[in-house]
Amino acid sequence: MSDEALIVLENVNKWFGPLHVLDDVNMSVARGEVVVVIGPSGSGKSTLCRAINRLEPISSGTITFDGKPLPEEGKSLARLRSEVGMVFQSFNLFAHKTILQNVMLGPVKVRKEKPVEVRERAMALLDRVGIGNQAEKFPAQLSGGQQQRVAIARALAMQPKAMLFDEPTSALDPEMVGEVLDVMTSLAREGMTMVVVTHEMGFARHAANRVVFMADGQLVEEAPPTEFFANPKSDRAKDFLSKILTH
Ligand SMILES: Nc1ncnc2c1ncn2[C@@H]1O[C@H](COP(=O)(O)OP(=O)(O)OP(=O)(O)O)[C@@H](O)[C@H]1O
Numbered sequence: 001m002s003d004e005a006l007i008v009l010e011n012v013n014k015w016f017g018p019l020h021v022l023d024d025v026n027m028s029v030a031r032g033e034v035v036v037v038i039g040p041s042g043s044g045k046s047t048l049c050r051a052i053n054r055l056e057p058i059s060s061g062t063i064t065f066d067g068k069p070l071p072e073e074g075k076s077l078a079r080l081r082s083e084v085g086m087v088f089q090s091f092n093l094f095a096h097k098t099i100l101q102n103v104m105l106g107p108v109k110v111r112k113e114k115p116v117e118v119r120e121r122a123m124a125l126l127d128r129v130g131i132g133n134q135a136e137k138f139p140a141q142l143s144g145g146q147q148q149r150v151a152i153a154r155a156l157a158m159q160p161k162a163m164l165f166d167e168p169t170s171a172l173d174p175e176m177v178g179e180v181l182d183v184m185t186s187l188a189r190e191g192m193t194m195v196v197v198t199h200e201m202g203f204a205r206h207a208a209n210r211v212v213f214m215a216d217g218q219l220v221e222e223a224p225p226t227e228f229f230a231n232p233k234s235d236r237a238k239d240f241l242s243k244i245l246t247h
Pocket residue numbers: 016019021039040041042043044045046047048
């Protein structure tokens with residue numbers, strides 16, 4: 001992990017009508033850092049993630065990525081989206097395309113890369129997430145855990161500088177959670193910059209450099225995982241942890 005910041009949020013606010021969903025959020029993610037965002041339901045974690053690649057416009061404040069303010073539209077927005085991969089709770093694969101076509105689509109259509117070159121990279125990524133032998137199948141023929149691993153390969157095919165994960169295992173059957181977390185852990189170990197919204201505290205403990213705790217749209221506290229889990233400072237974090245860890 002370097003000291004250089006890749007993602008910086010300054011005084012970010014987001015309102016949905018009267019609802020103050022991001023309340024003056026300041027946060028910086030270093031190149032190669034893995035930040036896990038946790039907090040109660042409705043605390044603004046997804047909105048934070050979506051704001052970082054402009055899926056959600058913010059009401060005020062600034063977000064910079066790799067030294068540049070986030071673009072509003074046009075070519076630079078497309079470039080930002082290809083530099084920041086996003087993996088959602090629902091995998092959103094194209095049902096009528098094969099697994100390999102799903103992974104190749106972004107580089108070929110968005111970045112106009114040559115299919116022969118992309119194919120090799122896509123196959124290597126599918127091998128890496130353990131799906132190489134399923135490349136010619138269609139999404140419905142794969143389990144949820146396999147589809148989510150394809151979604152990760154699809155994001156990686158764009159060779160992103162950072163990856164955002166918004167509850168990537170919440171929609172999975174429990175026995176498939178581990179296989180997705182394993183892929184994410186290996187990415188983290190290789191130095192990918194990651195912002196991960198998750199309720200998987202094991203992943204936070206083992207893979208995060210820093211845990212950020214949000215409540216009511218505010219970034220309440222942040223610390224390295226060993227420190228945060230051993231000694232949460234705020235009552236809200238203590239309360240949240242006591243509930244989640246006893247389940
Ligand atoms: N498009 C929207 N329009 C109106 N309100 C919204 C919209 N998206 C989110 N919200 C509200 O904003 C608040 C924060 O939502 P967000 O999804 O960011 O929280 P979260 O911490 O990710 O919650 P969860 O853990 O349940 O996914 C919630 O009260 C939610 O209902």
